Amino acid sequence: MAEWYQVLMTALVGAGVPEWIATAIALLVGVTAIGLVAPLIALILVWLLRKVISRIQDRIGPNRVGRFGLLQTIADIVKLLSKEGINPSRADFMAYNLAPILSVFGVLLLFAVVPVTRGLIGVDINVGVLYIVALGSIGIMAALMAGWGSNNKYALLSGFRVVAQLLSYEIPLVLSMLAVVLYAGTMRFGELAEQQGNFLGLGWYVFLMPGAALIFFVCALAESEQTPFDLLEAESELIAGFHIEYSGMRFAMFFLAQFLGGFVFAWVGAAMFLGGWQGPGVDLPGIGGFLAAGYMMIKTFAIYLLMIWVRGTFPRLRVDQMMSFCWKILVPLTVGLISWQMVVQVLDLPTPVIAVLVLVGNLLVMGIGLYAVGRAIRQEGFRTKRAFTPDSLIGTMQPVAE
Amino acid sequence: MVPLQAYLTLAAFIFSCGLYGALARRNAIAMLMAVELMLNAVNINLVAFWRYGPNREDLAGQTFAIFVIAVAAAEVAVGLALVIAIYRSRKTVYLDEIDLLQG
Amino acid sequence: MPELPVEIPIPTPHQAVFIMVAVATGVASLLVVTNRNLFYSALCLVGALFGVAGVYVLLEAEFLAITQVLVYVGAIATLITFAIMLTRGIMFGVTSPNNRYMFAVMAMALLVFLLVAGVVDRVPWAVAEDLTLSGDGKSMIVDLGWEFVTTYALPLELIGLLLLIALVGAVMLARDDE
Numbered sequence: 001m002a003e004w005y006q007v008l009m010t011a012l013v014g015a016g017v018p019e020w021i022a023t024a025i026a027l028l029v030g031v032t033a034i035g036l037v038a039p040l041i042a043l044i045l046v047w048l049l050r051k052v053i054s055r056i057q058d059r060i061g062p063n064r065v066g067r068f069g070l071l072q073t074i075a076d077i078v079k080l081l082s083k084e085g086i087n088p089s090r091a092d093f094m095a096y097n098l099a100p101i102l103s104v105f106g107v108l109l110l111f112a113v114v115p116v117t118r119g120l121i122g123v124d125i126n127v128g129v130l131y132i133v134a135l136g137s138i139g140i141m142a143a144l145m146a147g148w149g150s151n152n153k154y155a156l157l158s159g160f161r162v163v164a165q166l167l168s169y170e171i172p173l174v175l176s177m178l179a180v181v182l183y184a185g186t187m188r189f190g191e192l193a194e195q196q197g198n199f200l201g202l203g204w205y206v207f208l209m210p211g212a213a214l215i216f217f218v219c220a221l222a223e224s225e226q227t228p229f230d231l232l233e234a235e236s237e238l239i240a241g242f243h244i245e246y247s248g249m250r251f252a253m254f255f256l257a258q259f260l261g262g263f264v265f266a267w268v269g270a271a272m273f274l275g276g277w278q279g280p281g282v283d284l285p286g287i288g289g290f291l292a293a294g295y296m297m298i299k300t301f302a303i304y305l306l307m308i309w310v311r312g313t314f315p316r317l318r319v320d321q322m323m324s325f326c327w328k329i330l331v332p333l334t335v336g337l338i339s340w341q342m343v344v345q346v347l348d349l350p351t352p353v354i355a356v357l358v359l360v361g362n363l364l365v366m367g368i369g370l371y372a373v374g375r376a377i378r379q380e381g382f383r384t385k386r387a388f389t390p391d392s393l394i395g396t397m398q399p400v401a402e
Numbered sequence: 403m404v405p406l407q408a409y410l411t412l413a414a415f416i417f418s419c420g421l422y423g424a425l426a427r428r429n430a431i432a433m434l435m436a437v438e439l440m441l442n443a444v445n446i447n448l449v450a451f452w453r454y455g456p457n458r459e460d461l462a463g464q465t466f467a468i469f470v471i472a473v474a475a476a477e478v479a480v481g482l483a484l485v486i487a488i489y490r491s492r493k494t495v496y497l498d499e500i501d502l503l504q505g
Numbered sequence: 506m507p508e509l510p511v512e513i514p515i516p517t518p519h520q521a522v523f524i525m526v527a528v529a530t531g532v533a534s535l536l537v538v539t540n541r542n543l544f545y546s547a548l549c550l551v552g553a554l555f556g557v558a559g560v561y562v563l564l565e566a567e568f569l570a571i572t573q574v575l576v577y578v579g580a581i582a583t584l585i586t587f588a589i590m591l592t593r594g595i596m597f598g599v600t601s602p603n604n605r606y607m608f609a610v611m612a613m614a615l616l617v618f619l620l621v622a623g624v625v626d627r628v629p630w631a632v633a634e635d636l637t638l639s640g641d642g643k644s645m646i647v648d649l650g651w652e653f654v655t656t657y658a659l660p661l662e663l664i665g666l667l668l669l670i671a672l673v674g675a676v677m678l679a680r681d682d683e
Contacts, residue, residue: 020518094545126646130571137579141551144586148544156590163583170579187646404523406632409560410625412527416534416553418618423538425610426603431588432543435550438581439534442557445573453564456633461645461652464569469657471576472664476671478581482588483675489592498604 003119005030030122034111042259046073048301049259049308056312083248088151091245095149099142100246100253106138107260114267115189117277117292129177129187132268133170136223139261140166143232143242146254150245158241161232161319165222168326169229173219175334179212180205180272182341183358193276201282204275208355211362211369213273215334217306220265222326225258227311231319262307263300270299321380329372337365409450417443428496430485434478441474523563530556541602543589551582565638568646 005026012022047062047070054061062069087096112122113131125131140163147159181187183205184195196203206213222229233241243254270276276299277292284291317325340361344354416439423436445467452463489495492502516524533552540546554577561570638645653661 023518092544094548098548125567127568127571130568130575134571134575134579137575137583140579140583141586144583145548148586148590160587160590163587167580167583403517403636404520404563406630407625408523408527409564411622412531412560414618414621414625415531416557417621418614419531419534419538421617422610422614425613426607427538428602428604429543431585431592432538432546435546435585436538438550438577439537439553442554442577446557446560449561449564449566449569453566454630454632454636456631458633458638459648461649464566464649465652465657467566467569468572469660469664471572472668475576475581476667478584479671479675480678482584483678485588486591487678495592496602 004121030112034108034122038108038111038260039256041263042256043073045259045263045304046076048304049311052305052308053312056309077252080248080252085248085250086245088245090151092149092151095145096245097149097250099146099149100243100250100257102145103139103142103257104253104260106135106142107257107264109135109138110264111260113189114264115193115271115276116296117289118190118193118282120293121190124188124190127187128189129181129192129272132264133174133177136166136170139257142257146246147242150242152245154239155242155244158232158244162225162242164319165225165229165232165322168323169219169222169330172215172326172330172334173223175331175338176212176216176219177272178338179209179334179341182338182345183208189271189276192272193278196275197278197282200280201275201278202280204273204278206273208359209273209362210359211333211337211365213269214366214369215330215337216269216273217303218330220262220269221307221310222322224262224265224307226262226307228314228317229322231316231322263304266303266307267300269303270296274299274303321376325373325376329369329376333365333369337361406450406454409446413443413446413450415443416440416446428498430488430495430497431482433497434481434485438474438478441470445470519563523560526556526559526563530560544586547582547586547589550585551578554578554582568649 008026008029009022012025013019017025050072051061051069062072065071065075087093110132113125113128115121115124143162143166144159147155147157147162150156180192184192186192186195196205221227225232233243243251246254275295277296279291279295282288282292282295341358344357344361347354349357420436420439420441420443423439424433427433427436448463448467448470452458452461455463485495488500492500494500530553533549533556536549537546537553540549554573558570558573558578561567561573
């Protein structure tokens with residue numbers, strides 16, 4: 001258990017509260033904090049996204065409700081809540097209604113293990129990194145249930161695409177996180193941050209493993225269903241994806257889950273590659289803790305802004321491009337990266353030599369990856385071949401030329 | 403502490419459920435799901451024996467459970483591929499209708 | 506006030522959690538095999554698998570619990586749901602009927618359960634006196650890793666081979682011939 005829990009328990013037991021009531025109160029405080037803070041973060045994220053995208057597209061964005069349009073999201077929520085909750089007559093009741101709850105639930109569970117500062121982690125479990133990946137699969141299940149339960153062919157197609165994409169990109173995601181876990185020798189988020197505290201709190205793993213960090217970022221985009229991997233809800237092909245039949249509150253839940261999903265991956269990326277709460281001055285007494293929490297948030301929002309930037313500038317991938325990018329480029333690259341790192345770490349070398357060799361491997365991986373992507377883009381320019389045969393369920397929805 | 407017998411009884415119950423499902427269902431996919439339940443019941447036993455056994459330094463119970471999970475993954479992949487292949491040629495997933503060899 | 510004839514045991518929090526998890530897992534697995542709609546069966550299977558992961562957490566096998574969620578819920582359950590959708594057993598009504606041996610099998614399964622449960626109660630298991638785990642969970646994960654590359658190196662390689670063969674075989678079986 002994390003330090004905040006110990007502190008709270010000591011205080012409560014010291015005040016004469018029986019131990020089991022104190023346990024219940026402490027757990028309740030933790031759960032409530034996550035359940036309250038996460039939607040509040042989502043409010044900021046929606047506003048940030050709309051503002052930044054607007055600026056990229058040379059617009060002003062929301063500016064009517066409140067200063068700088070800050071209250072626009074709240075107005076939107078009021079609108080969503082007052083909408084009629086439609087239940088399609090032939091929808092599968094259980095699957096249709098369970099799916100939005102499950103998707104929010106799956107994302108909120110992830111918030112339990114990400115660190116804020118030293119000693120302020122929901123639960124610092126031994127298998128934190130694996131936990132993030134494993135619980136991500138609840139989202140897949142929710143999307144599949146929504147796609148199936150809506151009884152709508154676009155929703156079902158989107159559900160199939162979600163499974164194909166999320167399961168595929170899970171492999172390079174896990175392997176790129178494994179690169180960090182192998183080097184640090186721990187899956188605990190708290191310890192991962194502690195180990196990046198060298199050089200005035202700037203010994204971040206992104207400097208040591210830029211290749212793994214880049215692959216992680218790409219996979220995080222895919223796992224949180226963001227551009228250029230948002231073909232799951234491509235308006236031009238699938239109308240709105242698996243949440244096409246949802247309205248009002250239930251749509252809002254999918255919306256919330258999606259924003260928070262992207263944010264959690266940004267958070268995990270900041271904790272694993274950008275040093276977590278580490279930074280200059282976190283060991284100072286007094287202000288150190290606040291400084292650390294500030295660093296953590298700044299890093300997370302920086303990664304999230306990068307995601308928004310990608311969203312504003314990149315075109316959407318086609319479904320076959322998405323699959324071949326994962327299986328033909330990312331998976332071989334990450335497997336090669338991990339193999340190289342294992343060989344380097346097993347050899348009995350001094351630490352600086354290991355670090356340099358790991359860095360060389362990562363730079364090589366980055367070079368090969370960027371070259372492969374560049375070549376694929378050039379080839380795509382000449383290609384007119386149709387991606388999938390039209391009778392394939394997961395294929396594109398292009399008209400058949402007889 | 404929960405007694406060891408409680409875990410074993412739970413595992414026995416899940417195993418019996420799986421046994422019933424595997425033998426009584428006509429749908430091949432339902433049968434596969436029942437087999438998964440049986441494998442899970444076995445895993446509960448393995449882990450429970452490791453946890454309550456006299457020698458907890460020896461992680462054989464957990465190791466074996468992980469091997470079972472890996473084999474289950476392989477089994478499901480091949481099993482479902484078979485089901486889909488059969489469905490494509492015979493248009494059925496009911497096991498008692500797949501009687502090509504009965505003449 | 507008259508004395509109660511038997512002292513009713515008050516469950517500790519650990520026991521209470523176990524009872525909840527066990528009941529949920531048992532009910533879910535019963536529903537998996539009795540539900541007439543195949544899709545609901547699959548949803549219940551997900552519930553049962555989560556329950557088993559909960560049991561692992563209670564047994565303090567954290568790594569195994571996460572592996573269970575990762576492999577079973579993330580991959581196997583999704584694959585099964587996928588196969589249900591591809592084989593198009595229409596989403597309404599009975600899609601998962603029982604065969605004619607249903608009642609005989611039910612009796613047999615009940616018998617097996619009673620037999621095993623009875624035996625389990627009577628065997629004097631060699632349960633350790635001191636049930637606390639030595640070391641923290643991290644050292645256990647490290648030990649598990651060592652076991653895999655030392656004692657169980659050959660089985661690990663074989664599992665890798667098996668998974669590869671299963672992967673190739675599944676692709677060969679399920680692909681379109683045209």
